[in-house]
Amino acid sequence: MTPASLPSHAAHPDHGPQAWSAVGAMTLCVAMLIASEFMPVSLLTPIARDLHASEGMAGQAIAISGLFALVTSLLIPTLASRFDRRQVLVALTAVMVASLVLIAQASSFGLLMMARALLGVTIGGFWSLSTATVMQLVSPPHHARALGLMYMGNAAATALAAPVGSALGGVLGWRGVFWLLVPVGLVTLLWQALALPRMPPARAIPPGRVLGLLRRPQVRRAVIATMLTFAGAFATFTYLRPFLETRAQATLAQLSLLLLSLGAAGFAGTTLATLWVGRRLYTLLWAVPLLLAAVTLALLPAAPLLWLTALALAAWGALNAAAPVAWFNWLAQEVSDEPEAAGGLMVAAIQLAIMAGAAFGGLLLDQLSIDATFVGGAVLLVAAAGVAAGVGAHRPQPQR
Template sequence: MTMCVALLIASEFMPVSLLTPIARDLSATDGMAGQAISISGLFAVVTSLLVPTVASRFDRRQVLASLTALMLASLVVIALAPNFATLMSARALLGVTIGGFWALSTATVMRLVPKADVPKALGVLYMGNAAATALAAPMGSYLGGVIGWRGVFWALVPFAAFNLVWQWRSLPRLPRQAPIPARHVVALLKRPHVAVGMAGVMLTFGGAFATFTYLRPFLESRTDPNLPQLSALLLALGVAGFAGTYAATAMVPRHLYRMLRGLPLALAAVTLLLLPTGHLLWAVGCTMAVWGTLNSAIPVTWSNWLALGVSDEPEAGGGLMVAAIQLAIMLGAALGGFLLDHVSIAATFAGGTALLVLASLAVGNGRRLQGARGTRGTTDA
């Protein structure tokens, strides 16, 4: 499952490191190419809301394998895409996998390991996120200059095929459970702490991806690195993700709510810091490493809040959270692209910063995120 997460993250956000060559090859603007992330988010939203109901009728192993097969198919179509419309269609197919797999991941982990090991298991799962963030962007940028952006997506195909076989052979049977009506997913929003949590999730991820999606255009316009330097900068961003994931996994049992409030605020400050330091290669490298550390810690904190705050409805809660995250990514990338095309890259970063500050304000001291059951198990509650 961790390998599948790594492949999903690499597939979903590979256009970030290949944004300009994709746009140039398919006769699109950078802002339009950024919508390749938005379209996968749109389909992920719809899928994440529906998959808990559908998946409850089947063996979970079969569902996860089917979703992985869809990812494999989307990679092939992306690599062959003759025009922008085909690329967007393939990205939509990838969005189905993203929404389905992420919606089921927390609930699946909760079925695979003892309750006491869930935070560690989620940390392992998100190491796939960190690994993809560390390697996908710099490798995509470098290999894109060597074998072209299509060759980069072809290179992911055998890994996805291997992971499909590995999942089928390694995951145990996870028999179907009692049906989960689709209304259960949306009904969770009637719980005040869940509604506040989803608002915090959307503002946090929307702010982060309004910036993250357009890091390459920022670097090319402000820092002007050569190809090896660009790859090194993206590598610094990604490798720092390991530190962020590890630190967050260790800290969430005692500082969950402080982290939910503090991480978006710190990320906002670092985002703004990129603007005045953009012309200095070494300063940008250091700042991007800090940015990557903070950004990678965010999914770990929210997944642990989900395991605590919606422990009685993990699949419905997982679907709702993934819908919120993907909708935020879609809107954040769309906002960033609009500001980039019509104002400037500085406006893009300012927009992302504003959303991150609002996220911190929404979380507050964390009391509004604590429901009647299950969310009081952390020291800073």
């Protein structure tokens, strides 16, 4: 029996090989999405030069993927509820591959913008459906493990995208880097087509269902806490390079190693968060942003000492990687009746927070200093911890 002909109940096997193969395909797609989204950051200058655009314009072309991801994440639960989710995920992955081909052969700034918009559609659509899909692929006792595995793809791509892109770009050119991603994308597409079981629509999701979840107090608190967490993190993360260059006086080689250590530490953060969510989920929701704020502030006095900066960056990377693991496990546990709509809402909140946080950090940097950027990010993270503590304090108590 082929995967396409599996009965609908096979979409929730008891952690069999077919289910874990499907989770593996989802993990590879996550890695590809993160790599595709952030690879251009290290290739910004040659992209701008070849397409006769300023670096600021090229940066906007990169940012447009976030805008389309935001819009798609709000629409995809309703659209996907009318189709077999396997077909939706495969179609979204095909759009990702098409965007990579378009980026690699973009001959104008306009074509680059269109390709990045297509990538944003896949980012918003895939992330919105990923938690609900994992919940359907494996039985509830294995949700945390499966989500943790999927976020390993996130950690791997975050660690490798910028340094690998920079290194390969110097040898192959920026177009060559994206051409190398195309066959990996095709492998991802084939794996999903073979491994994902049929997941026929169980019910239609009305257009207002996604935002309607905000009427639930717990969901409203969680969305605010998530937005503050990601806004605070990206207010800092976006400007780590100028901080390391000016405050830590890092050379280009040292900069690459420091950023690699930050990304590599994400493996540890993802692993530990996956191990702890079963018993310490609500503690993680507030402790992660609070500790991340402390490490962000600690980077300022640590900067003159390179080894101390490296340690602080590793801690920052581990904590930053733990945040999405905690929040998407919260979603799987507390909004299990509406996983598709909740996934869309959460992804939209994160995308909006990333854009707002980056803009906030940039404003502080331009108007004040890099120190102000880090302090501003830490303030948002402390606020996130306070709201997240309320999420735990007000969670429904089990009936006795």
